[in-house]
Amino acid sequence: MNRHLEKVGLVAREPEVLMSRIGVNWGEALLIPVVITWHRASTEFIEGVPVVSIYQINSFINGLDGIIDNIKTFRVSWSHL
Numbered sequence: 001m002n003r004h005l006e007k008v009g010l011v012a013r014e015p016e017v018l019m020s021r022i023g024v025n026w027g028e029a030l031l032i033p034v035v036i037t038w039h040r041a042s043t044e045f046i047e048g049v050p051v052v053s054i055y056q057i058n059s060f061i062n063g064l065d066g067i068i069d070n071i072k073t074f075r076v077s078w079s080h081l
């Protein structure tokens with residue numbers, strides 16, 4: 001899990017790279033590390049990171065507003081673009 005968080009943290013430090021890869025020009029974003037699994041299991045949290053079954057991803061996204069304060073996030077913003 002630590003390696004996953006490190007990778008998301010690296011992306012958060014260089015938002016321009018992410019923006020150019022996905023083709024957007026936002027001034028602010030909230031990065032949420034999520035582990036997706038093929039196992040049919042309930043969503044669980046490890047060190048604040050959701051572990052979500054691929055079969056539950058839609059309901060996870062729909063319910064994100066209710067859990068956003070309890071999960072690990074990386075807020076990034078940039079104004080020089």
